[in-house]
Amino acid sequence: MDRGIQAVRPALVHLCLFSLLLNLLSFATVIYTMQVFDRVLSTRSINTLISLTVLLLLACAATALLSACRDSALRRMGIALDREVAGDLYDLVYAETLETRRLDTMHAFRDLETVRQFTASQAIAPLFDLPWIPIYVVVAFSLHVWLGLAMMAAIVVVLVLALLNEFLNRANLDRASQHAAQSQRLLDTASREAEVLHVMAMVPGFRVQWLAAHGQALGWQLAAAHLSKAIATVLKFWQQFTSFGLVALSAYLAIQGQVSGGVMFAVMFIGGACIGVVQSASSQWPVFLRARQSYGRLQALFRAAESVGPRMALPRPEGRVDVEGLAVTAPGTPHFILSQVSFSLPAGTVTAVVGPSGAGKSTLVRCLIGIWAPSLGAVRLDGSELQHWEADALGQHLGYLPQSVELLSGTIAQNIARFGPVDDAAVLAAAQLAGVHEVIQQLPRGYDTDVGEGGSALSGGQRQRIGLARAIYGDPALVVLDEPNSNLDAVGEAALAQALEVLKGRGTTCVLITHKANVLTLADYILVLKDGTVSRFGTRDEVLTPQPTPSEPKADRPAPMLRPSLAQTS
Ligand SMILES: Nc1ncnc2c1ncn2[C@@H]1O[C@H](COP(=O)(O)OP(=O)(O)OP(=O)(O)O)[C@@H](O)[C@H]1O
Secondary structure, eight states: OHHHHHHHHHHHHHHHHHHHHHHHHHHHHHHHHHHIIIIIHHHTOHHHHHHHHHHHHHHHHHHHHHHHHHHHHHHHHHHHHHHHHHHHHHHHHHHHHHHHOOSGGGHHHHHHHHHHHHHHSGGGHHHHHGGGHHHHHHHHHHHOHHHHHHHHHHHHHHHHHHHHHHHHHHHHHHHHHHHHHHHHHHHHHHHHTHHHHHHTTOHHHHHHHHHHHHHHHHHHHHHHHHHHHHHHHHHHHHHHHHHHHHHHHHHHHHHTTSSOTHHHHHHHHHHHHHHHHHHHHHHHHHHHHHHHHHHHHHHHHHHHHHHHOOOOOOOOOOOOEEEEEEEEEOTTSSOEEEEEEEEEEOTTOEEEEEOSTTSSHHHHHHHHTTSSOOSEEEEEETTEEGGGSOHHHHHHTEEEEOSSOOOOSSBHHHHHTTTSSOOHHHHHHHHHHTTOHHHHHHSTTGGGOBOOGGGTTSOHHHHHHHHHHHHHTTOOSEEEEESTTTTOOHHHHHHHHHHHHHHHHHTOEEEEEOSOGGGGGGOSEEEEEETTEEEEEEEHHHHHSOOOOTTSOOOOOOOTTOOHHHHHHO
16 A cells, blocks of 8 residues: 555645645736736736736636646546555455455455545545645735634634534435445345346345335435535535625725725635635545545555565475364354364375265365364464465465356366466366366367356356366365265266376375265265264274164274364264
8 A cells, every 4th residue: 555655656746736836826816906906007007907917817827737737647646546556455355355254345446446536536636725725814814804814714614514514414325325235235136146036026026125225325315415405505605705705894994994905806816715625625525534544444454464474485285184173163253163173184085074064064175275264273284274375376286166166257278277377288187187078179169168157158067067177277286176066967977086086096185075975985084074073084984884882882993094182073
């Protein structure tokens, strides 16, 4: 973020300079009017009038030029800031989404948008004019003390009205944005689940919900707009009244012989300019506060990331996995999904994770590949905790096939190559190993077929098999498959079994979740999860051997890879 500020610093300096010159030039009209009234009319000098008018014309031209330059500096400032921080912010938001398991981390981009719009908009300009208000007041005081006091009173009234607007409207605007966000969420869901809504006649009910949220948002927006407009009308009246009130006061003072006649015109300009600055600055104040809040949040995000610091590069792992006293909580709750999970998997083995629905199998595999960080305990790959790895470096050594396979918009080759540089030979090898090469060749454009949004142009089975090819692309050390055969036919299942054999032969560690008994024949180890803890763990034969009933004597033989904490749970 500091880099972003550094990038816009030259533009900020230009902005200050332009504001200084523009405000100085605004006095040209005042001086011109006073000179014409007090000097030209009394001396009747046409030459002086022409000279003064030419000077004023030059001042007006300079004002127009400087305004255009200031607008251009503003636009460049917003873009420069965005360019400097957008890439880093993308990485940060992505990491935060994984860490906090929240999907609403996109607020960081809304914050960047708010800051960019603020810096690039006209909203920032009046803030640079604010330091000139005391100068206007001093000029008014120098003309006459009563004029100075009247000017100050006018400023106070404008500030009170602006604060009133902000105070009374804050609740309205908050409610409007809450309902607008809800209405947007409903729209997103409706477009994502259009088929389900249509088939099961859920559209009318959903429509009612959306209309209610949309209507509430509009209602609160309207209330806020009415109030703002009412206060703006009062402000407009007050601005006009101030200009003419100051003229009336200076005319009275001129009649009393306390000021010259030209002061009437001068004070009209100064009053108008001063109230104009106060009014536009105060109307932009909430925008400024929002931008400042957004900037603060962004800065906190960047600072937190800096405190993590760079991580050491670790060598390519062999694939040994150690899970030690692992416990994981559900997002935003103190409820543990997994607790006291401990086991070790030697490199180059296949482990099947089984257990009833909701036992925590998917949660466990998410921890195994570092998507979710442990709340307690540790998950180690070749002895190093996953959190000690640089995320991108670790990703090269991991393969993951999630339960619901989401392919990304792009070609099949790009998806298999994980959107990195497409290595044709490696893509082909991964596809052949996953047994999907023939399937891909049947598609209209082969490996160059566009998979559509989320892979929608492919069947569930095709997506799953391409997802498997993506998981094993680049020869990772650890491959984690969450129900890899849930959408597969007999041919697909045979291909999966063959792929697992080959991976095992290569020394790749494989962990797969399954509900199908036939897959267990491929496994070296079986881990049974129940209610978030390890119910059983051991070699396939050990786990598949029926446990002795309580009346039978207990086998006095711990599983070879069992850890002490696991021995208590199994
Ligand atoms: N993001 C989440 N927020 C809150 N609770 C969650 C979240 N993800 C999972 N859980 C809870 O954790 C528990 C285990 O879920 P998990 O998906 O790991 O089970 P599973 O064994 O893989 O089930 P299945 O076989 O049905 O896929 C469930 O009770 C689930 O409600």
